[in-house]
Each structure stands twice: as structure tokens, then as C-alpha cells.
Amino acid sequence: MPNRKDELELIIKKVIKRVLEEQKKIQIQEKIKNTYIVFNEDWDNRYYFLFEELNKIKDKNIYAVLLNEDCSVYKNKIEKLYTFTKVIKLEEFLCEEEDMVIFPVIKRDEVIHIASCLSDTKTTKLIKKCFENGTEIYILKYGIEKLTGKEPEKYKQKILNYYKEIFEFDIEIIENLKVVM
Numbered sequence: 001m002p003n004r005k006d007e008l009e010l011i012i013k014k015v016i017k018r019v020l021e022e023q024k025k026i027q028i029q030e031k032i033k034n035t036y037i038v039f040n041e042d043w044d045n046r047y048y049f050l051f052e053e054l055n056k057i058k059d060k061n062i063y064a065v066l067l068n069e070d071c072s073v074y075k076n077k078i079e080k081l082y083t084f085t086k087v088i089k090l091e092e093f094l095c096e097e098e099d100m101v102i103f104p105v106i107k108r109d110e111v112i113h114i115a116s117c118l119s120d121t122k123t124t125k126l127i128k129k130c131f132e133n134g135t136e137i138y139i140l141k142y143g144i145e146k147l148t149g150k151e152p153e154k155y156k157q158k159i160l161n162y163y164k165e166i167f168e169f170d171i172e173i174i175e176n177l178k179v180v181m
Contacts, residue, residue: 035062035101036063036064036095037065037102037104038065039067040067040106049104049140050104057181062085063088064086064087067123097134101135110123111145114171140176141175
């Protein structure tokens with residue numbers, strides 16, 4: 001049975017954690033000029049989670065970056081779900097150090113390419129540009145491709161190591177948009 005001292009300690013730790021999270025959020029908000037949300041070539045239903053979060057956010061410069069070549073259908077779909085400052089193609093994407101880029105969904109293969117420093121896909125080219133400009137990069141936790149649990153142990157470890165490598169590149173996985181917006 002926990003005693004009062006343990007309970008008090010736990011409460012203090014929770015309060016400190018919350019204060020630090022809020023402080024980080026404020027620092028990020030003061031620094032950020034533009035926010036870019038990157039949409040993969042194919043529609044993913046996990047984007048609906050993103051739009052639920054976005055609709056709670058006001059007064060921000062939020063741009064949609066479409067990686068799809070034929071983006072007219074894609075553009076129409078996302079514009080019905082949220083009013084972005086502007087919807088742009090990869091070729092129009094310019095980022096600065098004060099900007100932030102968010103990937104609501106990212107494929108496992110893309111993580112492997114990023115960790116291997118390859119810039120051979122639209123996603124990895126965009127990330128390379130972000131690295132070169134000092135732009136902060138975030139991946140939403142619910143957008144990470146999950147393992148099935150049936151994979152060989154060595155494979156699982158290798159994939160986890162790729163994630164560890166991208167963390168070393170200062171790419172952060174965030175629980176939700178509230179963490180940074």
C-alpha cells in the first residue's frame with residue numbers, strides 16, 4: 001500500500017512533467033513560423049485523426065504538402081476537411097529553420113531510407129531538404145506503421161534500430177499535435 005509520501009512524490013513528478021511539456025510547447029510555438037503537414041502519395045484513413053486535431057487549432061500558418069503527382073482529387077478531399085493556409089506540391093516546398101514539418105503517416109520503408117541517409121523518394125527528398133535547412137521534423141505516433149508481431153525477432157530489432165537512428169537525427173515522434181502547436 002503506497003504511503004502519503006509516495007503519493008505526494010508521484011503527484012509532484014506529474015506536475016513537473018506537465019510544466020516541462022507546456023514549457024516546451026511554448027518555446028516551439030514562439031519559434032515556429034510555418035507548419036507543413038506532409039501527405040503521402042496514397043490516402044491513408046489515419047489522416048482523419050489528424051483532421052480531428054487540426055480542426056481544434058486556430059490562427060496558425062498551416063500548409064499541406066502533397067507528394068501525390070495527380071494531386072487534384074487529393075487536394076479537393078483535404079480542403080473539405082480543413083482550410084489550410086495553402087496546399088502545395090513538393091516542388092513548391094521551401095522550408096526555413098523557423099518552420100516545422102509534421103508527417104501524420106509514414107511508411108516503414110521510408111523510415112529505413114531516412115535512417116540509411118537515402119534521398120530516393122519524395123518523402124526522403126523532403127526530409128533531406130528539412131535537414132539542410134535546420135527545420136524541425138515530427139512524426140505522429142498513430143501514423144507509424146506497426147509491426148504485426150509475427151516477424152522474426154532479428155527483423156523486429158533491425159526495424160527498431162532504424163527508428164532509433166532517425167531519433168538521433170532529431171526527428172521526434174509526438175503523441176498528438178497539441179505537443180507542438
